[in-house]
Amino acid sequence: MSAIVAPTDCDPPETGPSASSAGLTFGPNHRWKVLCIGVAANAGFSATFSGIPATAVVMRQGYHLGNAELGLALGLLGLGVALSEVPWGVLTDRWGDRRVLLTGLSATAAWLFIMALLVVPTKLAVPGVTLLSASLLVAGLLGGSVNGSSGRAIMGWFGEGERGFAMSIRQTAVPLGGGLGALVLPSLALALGFTAVFSLLAALSAISAFFAWRWLHEPPTQGDARAAAATSGPAPLRNIEVWRISTAIGLLCFPQVAVLTFASVFLHDFAAMGTLVTSASLAVVQTGAMAMRVWSGRFTDHHGNRRPFLRFCSALSAVAFLALWLLAIAAAAQPALMAVLPVMVVLAGISVSAWHGVAYTELATLAGAGHVGTALSLANTLVFVGFCLVPIAIPWLLLVFAWPGVWLAAAICAAIAWPTFLRPA
Secondary structure (H helix, E strand, O other), X not given: OEOOEOOOOOOOOOOOOOXXXXXXXXXXXXXXXXXXXXXXXXXXXXXXXXXXXXXXHHHHHHOOOOXXXXXXXXXXXXXXXXXXXXXXXXXXXXXXXXXXXXXXXXXXXXXXXXXXXXOOOOOOOOOOHHHHHHHXXXXXXXXXXXXXXXXXXXXXXXXXXXXXXXXHHHHHHHHHHHHHHHHHHHHHHHHHOHHHHHHHHHHHHHHHHHHHHHHOOOOHHHHHHHHHHHXXXXXXXXXXXXXXXXXXXXXHHHHHHHHHHHHHHHHHHHOOOOHHHHHHHHHHHHHHHHHHHHHHHHHHHHHOOHHHHHHHHHHHHHHHHHHHHHHHHHHHHOHHHHHHHHXXXXXXXHHOOOOHHHHHHHHXXXXXXXXXXXXXXXXXXXXXXXXXXXXXXXXXXXXXXXXXXXXXHHHHHHHHHHHHOOOOO
């Protein structure tokens, strides 16, 4: 099954079948452009919510923050996304992905540009933690529009035999944007300050909004969205299986968030690694996650084994973080082992980041065509609860249990996710 989308006047002529919707002519290969829009939109926002935490060491110094204040600021970025995901998802199912994606991307770009002007340290003044935290909260509230709307567009344009692969490609945008952010933003913050950081992120959202305006349209099948909703089972918020999968996705993201938000601080403070090593380690995590997500989508499309694959990823992640826990304990006694810590962080980070496209495809298929936006947004709400709680919890875990305790807690979260992915009897 292949869905078809409208070419623009700058596209080369396409051959093959065509259809029309709302006065537009749709060509058979344009669905790949819709996928590219989803990738670009998610990569741009991922560079924000993953790239800003990668600047944690520079942010702590530039804004004069302690670890607890740093965790609060980064946590509120995730809280903003968590609070807005479901409302954006419901709006997506009612208004369509084009309207929601354009609105969210444009507003995000405008807000980040305002931050670049008003919420940056200068020689004259340093913004307080309250202003910084509130600004990141608003950035998260606006950026929550991206996930459900882009996922609904892709599920609408791709058939069952391609959806796992397409959604996994979309999910590579998260490590792609995060990896680029980890590589570029810390050095950019050191060299040019946070004005350049927020300006670059604003430009990425603005470019994505332009391409969404240019190419993203509702596929012909979306005209029957209400009929699909009526036949696709209970609404996601009343569907216990949707809640189960969403909860498992959220749990498995907790250890991933720990890597994304505090791995750079761990490698800097505990292992005495410099900016180059910390940035490169996070970039390798994101690159490896991209490759694994594409492979996992194709693999599960061919074998029809999404649930077993998700359980395997949960178990593998638990083992990887247990190994990181043991290595951190050993390295504290044997400093020569510190050099191995970046490698273990990379392995644990990749293992806990390989499953996203498969999980979101399983969730969207379970919810039904008329409820995709709401279901994906529900899952992402729980994901960004993790982005809120984990950075706030880690400084307190450090006070009580030190760094080994952080990675043990991550292993426990991954282990709890394993039975949640089981199918009900």
